[in-house]
Amino acid sequence: MTAPDRKVAASTVSLAAKPKGGAVLAWLADHRRVASDTATFVSQRILRSFLVWLMVGIALTLPGLLWIAQSNLQAFGGQWQGSAGLTVYMNVGARDSQVRDLALKLQEHSAVQRFVLTTPEEALDQLLTQSDDSQFLRGALAAIETNPLPASFSVVLEVDTSYLQLDALSRQLLALPGVDDVEIQSAWIERLRDLGDLANRVGGGLSVILLVAAVLVTFASVRLAIESKLAELRVLALVGATASQMRRPFLYFGASYGIGGGIMAILLIALFLNQIEAPLKSLLISYQVGVSLAGFTPSFLLAVVLAGWFLGIFGALLALSQRLGDLGNQTS
Amino acid sequence: MTFLQFEHVTRRFENGQEGLSDVSLAIDQGTMTFLTGHSGAGKSTLLKLLIGLESPTSGRVIVDGCDLKQLSAKQMPWYRRQIGIVLQDHNLLPDRTVFENVALPLRLSPMSAKDMRRRVRGALATVDLSDKGGLLPRHLSTGEQQRVGIARAVVTRPRIILADEPTGNLDPFLSRQVMALFHQFRDLGSTVLVASHDIDLIKDQGCRILHLSQGALVQDTARVDGGDVE
Numbered sequence: 001m002t003a004p005d006r007k008v009a010a011s012t013v014s015l016a017a018k019p020k021g022g023a024v025l026a027w028l029a030d031h032r033r034v035a036s037d038t039a040t041f042v043s044q045r046i047l048r049s050f051l052v053w054l055m056v057g058i059a060l061t062l063p064g065l066l067w068i069a070q071s072n073l074q075a076f077g078g079q080w081q082g083s084a085g086l087t088v089y090m091n092v093g094a095r096d097s098q099v100r101d102l103a104l105k106l107q108e109h110s111a112v113q114r115f116v117l118t119t120p121e122e123a124l125d126q127l128l129t130q131s132d133d134s135q136f137l138r139g140a141l142a143a144i145e146t147n148p149l150p151a152s153f154s155v156v157l158e159v160d161t162s163y164l165q166l167d168a169l170s171r172q173l174l175a176l177p178g179v180d181d182v183e184i185q186s187a188w189i190e191r192l193r194d195l196g197d198l199a200n201r202v203g204g205g206l207s208v209i210l211l212v213a214a215v216l217v218t219f220a221s222v223r224l225a226i227e228s229k230l231a232e233l234r235v236l237a238l239v240g241a242t243a244s245q246m247r248r249p250f251l252y253f254g255a256s257y258g259i260g261g262g263i264m265a266i267l268l269i270a271l272f273l274n275q276i277e278a279p280l281k282s283l284l285i286s287y288q289v290g291v292s293l294a295g296f297t298p299s300f301l302l303a304v305v306l307a308g309w310f311l312g313i314f315g316a317l318l319a320l321s322q323r324l325g326d327l328g329n330q331t332s
Numbered sequence: 333m334t335f336l337q338f339e340h341v342t343r344r345f346e347n348g349q350e351g352l353s354d355v356s357l358a359i360d361q362g363t364m365t366f367l368t369g370h371s372g373a374g375k376s377t378l379l380k381l382l383i384g385l386e387s388p389t390s391g392r393v394i395v396d397g398c399d400l401k402q403l404s405a406k407q408m409p410w411y412r413r414q415i416g417i418v419l420q421d422h423n424l425l426p427d428r429t430v431f432e433n434v435a436l437p438l439r440l441s442p443m444s445a446k447d448m449r450r451r452v453r454g455a456l457a458t459v460d461l462s463d464k465g466g467l468l469p470r471h472l473s474t475g476e477q478q479r480v481g482i483a484r485a486v487v488t489r490p491r492i493i494l495a496d497e498p499t500g501n502l503d504p505f506l507s508r509q510v511m512a513l514f515h516q517f518r519d520l521g522s523t524v525l526v527a528s529h530d531i532d533l534i535k536d537q538g539c540r541i542l543h544l545s546q547g548a549l550v551q552d553t554a555r556v557d558g559g560d561v562e
Binding site: 023025026029030033231232236237238239240241242243245 | 383406409411414415417423425436437439442484
């Protein structure tokens with residue numbers, strides 16, 4: 001054996017003083033080392049890590065999808081807000097003066113944002129244009145000689161118009177001479193909104209449950225990691241590791257599980273949207289609504305990953321508070 | 333100069349048993365002292381009090397003029413970095429190489445990789461294990477594992493070395509080698525306190541011996557009256 005190549009630390013050093021120099025560099029070096037150790041730990045248990053990512057990812061997917069659904073419904077609702085309103089049908093053969101009076105009335109009404117008059121001739125042109133067999137229709141119309149279509153007004157109301165105001169206006173218009181019928185176009189939108197609200201509430205509750213599940217998954221995984229490293233932690237406690245140095249690896253584990261889960265959630269959401277986009281577009285086109293799926297933006301992706309990171313850290317902190325609290329008082 | 337001091341220290345456990353009973357002693361800096369006694373005599377309790385793993389029920393444990401009770405939980409790790417601890421069961425990490433085991437305490441402090449390698453190689457050379465750095469602990473003999481534990485304890489150049497039954501698993505030859513190492517560290521200025529029940533080994537070391545029995549200090553060879561403590 002050779003002689004020790006060292007001198008004992010100077011006795012002037014205070015008993016429990018932190019070293020003054022290089023604290024930031026040491027902190028950074030420790031983070032680099034812990035990040036590297038975490039990558040090794042996770043890659044050595046890749047199947048288990050994958051399952052944790054998948055579980056956290058599934059738990060994050062529903063809230064993510066709900067958010068996307070909500071933002072799309074808002075956009076969808078916004079489009080319908082513009083077209084929601086009334087369609088006023090005049091009697092067939094209504095006089096021009098009656099049509100003008102109604103137009104004047106609509107122009108003066110505060111709840112009306114704009115309106116479009118479709119004359120009987122324009123209505124007939126539209127009908128013929130949209131018909132698959134316009135020749136047959138043209139022949140049939142020629143046989144009855146007169147235009148059977150009435151003039152109509154498409155009325156767009158102000159955005160803040162309530163359903164009650166809409167109903168009152170419809171009654172007023174229906175009472176005017178020459179008006180045959182008034183159709184309110186927003187009733188089904190109201191129902192859709194109600195359904196949307198209900199879905200949001202149910203989904204919100206489920207999201208909370210799933211987010212708690214994500215925290216518990218991370219908690220259990222970090223707890224297992226702590227158990228597997230207890231021997232090392234005991235040694236580290238003996239040789240003077242600070243509480244933050246002992247916690248750091250497990251916070252990294254939690255963060256890696258959370259971020260991995262976030263990425264997994266993004267993949268699952270993308271897959272889901274990819275599957276529903278075509279049939280949804282087809283459905284919306286049938287309602288003459290040109291909405292493309294919104295919400296799957298870079299900021300949304302970042303938010304999902306950050307949410308995963310936060311949940312992972314939270315789960316890790318829970319596991320640490322439960323298991324590491326008394327480690328400093330254990331020897332072996 | 334007194335470095336480690338116990339002032340009427342009593343450590344009573346939750347079941348009412350006393351691990352230490354009214355122990356007072358003083359140990360000078362740069363000395364090597366043995367702590368003897370049967371199992372349950374209080375040797376490990378005394379060491380735990382010095383490490384800060386336990387607190388005295390009454391009395392004071394003073395290290396370098398500082399009452400350990402005054403240290404906060406945040407300060408305790410910094411204090412422990414000045415202690416090298418050698419345990420009978422080594423506490424080596426089985427999945428880390430010898431080099432990594434010895435480097436473990438150095439990872440806690442700001443140090444370049446180059447310095448760390450130099451310090452670990454130095455510690456391994458001191459315990460004559462220079463060529464075993466890349467091996468896992470299971471590939472070493474018990475004696476070699478104990479020497480790795482010693483290398484890990486001294487790699488931080490501690491001011492205090494506390495050893496709890498460091499030769500418990502070793503044959504007489506290896507035990508003498510380990511004692512020789514402790515003498516070397518003592519000569520370099522460390523204060524060494526070794527708990528052992530191997531009377532034959534320690535009586536040849538020419539060091540102060542503190543004998544504990546049922547938690548009480550019953551004999552101190554440094555006393556002028558022949559060692560018996562009232």
